[in-house]
Amino acid sequence: MSGDLSVLDRxxxxxxxxxxxxxxxxxxTRFLDAHEARLTETDVRALxxxxxxxxxxxxxxxxxxxxxxxxxxxPDIRRLVEQMKAM
Numbered sequence: 001m002s003g004d005l006s007v008l009d010r011x012x013x014x015x016x017x018x019x020x021x022x023x024x025x026x027x028x029t030r031f032l033d034a035h036e037a038r039l040t041e042t043d044v045r046a047l048x049x050x051x052x053x054x055x056x057x058x059x060x061x062x063x064x065x066x067x068x069x070x071x072x073x074x075p076d077i078r079r080l081v082e083q084m085k086a087m
Contacts, residue, residue, distance in 0.1 A: 010036060013044060021055045027062050031084045046076035 013036070017028045039047070053061070053072060060066045062084055068077060 009044065013039075013047065016048060016051045019051075019055050019058070021059055024055055024059050024062065027084055027087070030087050031080075034087065035083065042076055043080060046074065046080050049074070050077050050080065 014032065017025075017032060019025050019028065049072065050058070057066075061068055061072075061081060064085055068074070068081065
């Protein structure tokens, strides 16, 4: 995968982004709508890791209730979370 995502890569990312909580879906969809065209391979890897979080934990992070920790406390994940929180 190069810096540009193929249509299939975009579809896979959107599928991985689907969440059980509407609030997460809204935040992530808004982020992808605004930034998807510029996502790099590094961004996709970071988002894929972020999307492994449980729904409630992810919502707490996206709403700034808790900070990223453990294996999720990664500079690339932090950068993307900050972008999502700023929207």
